[in-house]
Amino acid sequence: MALNAENESNYQASKYRTPDGAPADIVIFTITSEGKDSTKKSLPHRELQVLLIQRKQWPFEGQWALPGGFSSENETIQESARRELTEETGVSDVHLAYFNVYSTPKRDPRGWIISHAFFALVHERFLEKRQAADDAADVRLFPVEEALAMDLAFDHEIIVRDALAQIQTKMLTTTIAKEFLSEEFTISELYQVIQTVVPTFNERNFIRKITSTQSRKGIIEEVLDHNGQGKMSNRYSQRAAQLYRFTDYVPQLSIYS
Amino acid sequence: MALNAENESNYQASKYRTPDGAPADIVIFTITSEGKDSTKKSLPHRELQVLLIQRKQWPFEGQWALPGGFSSENETIQESARRELTEETGVSDVHLAYFNVYSTPKRDPRGWIISHAFFALVHERFLEKRQAADDAADVRLFPVEEALAMDLAFDHEIIVRDALAQIQTKMLTTTIAKEFLSEEFTISELYQVIQTVVPTFNERNFIRKITSTQSRKGIIEEVLDHNGQGKMSNRYSQRAAQLYRFTDYVPQLSIYS
DNA sequence: AAAATAGTGTCTATCAGACAGTATCTG
């Protein structure tokens, strides 16, 4: 059976051409909000933004790119992504998910470099104190649409586009909306977050469905105060709104049931 | 801005440790069916199976493993997976999807090897001639549960487990069921395929929902004969059953609507 | 007739979707 057997002593990986690196690149999304009018309480304007760094060295010197870095032999690619994310945002317990690999020949002039793309969802409060790291000339948030029109380094435009499609799908099929919200939030805030990521989302009876529909009402729950009364917020409105939080329940979707 | 600039002439990738290989591994699933009784027409027994190869060389010599192989500098990893799949099954237009990367340090004794995992869904008719032609003991189908209990090479048990979770989710949320069916199929066949992949799936009114529910009825359509009459099949039953085919429509699922 | 698969009829509680109306607070 083992006519052609090799063993450890005569195995040589180096007889083949090997990759020159396996970096992790991270598409860090956040939703910024700014009040439209200082004199009146009103819902803020929200915008989906992506964090980019300006490259300081060859290749693509001076162009904007995704943060990321080479992984090493002693860590998984997920760990290296988590490390990069912490360096870039200063926060460690943030939603991070792997979504695709990019390996088109000659995508990187430095050689055969296979890039592993992650997306992270970060609340804007975590990005306030960021600063340019060693290998970056500048770090900034850009509205996603603007970033996609910018001639990014490498194939990063495609990566951002793919990441956007991913979070749009996940926004509607999972509870990742919570990553952009505080622990407690109003229905309007949740609705706004969904609409910011998926502009086509439009549910006129949103509050009905999510609070009183049998199959969905486990997703979020009312926050109660110490007296058992509903805890309210008037952050954005004259009339106070009920606060909710996400539960651990995530409904299983199916096209057949 | 570019105080620390490098350029192409002084950039050296080789000053860092680089990976020893970036293979694609493929979890090839099929559903086998065998009639339970030769004297009577009845629905076949279906089982989800995975294709494994027995290794001939170090490392893990003699153990069963996923088919796969190293990718080269001149192709994307998807292309190399497609190439492997064609070599293994003899078919080229088969559903193939990337789902994860495996990079735990020392997962492969040959060195720093980052494996990219794909799953493929193949109709059993494509694996018949391969099985017959190459009846050597080194390529075989195993029932998934059996494969998971087998002490596979490398971290392939984890990969198979992850792949199974993936296709279970996709079976319910996309129309990949069609990859396991012929172009035309009966409702019972579709139901059986879903249940084979997701044993917990149980819908008593399945035929109602998929044929007459407004929001779902676009997924499949009746096959008509040249007279505009419904085309029937009595492959599995005494009473002939209507044949259906998938349309191009895939409903968009959402937990919020 | 029995067996096996393929459907249909019918019922009730719930839900979807639309839109008008009411509630609460601020400037």
Added chain:
DNA sequence: CAGATACTGTCTGATAGACACTATTTT
């Protein structure tokens, strides 16, 4: 009281889920 946000009432037709029932063909 105008404006902004936060809900609630109410209506119609569609759907979910259960289960009994009928239909067609083979042995």
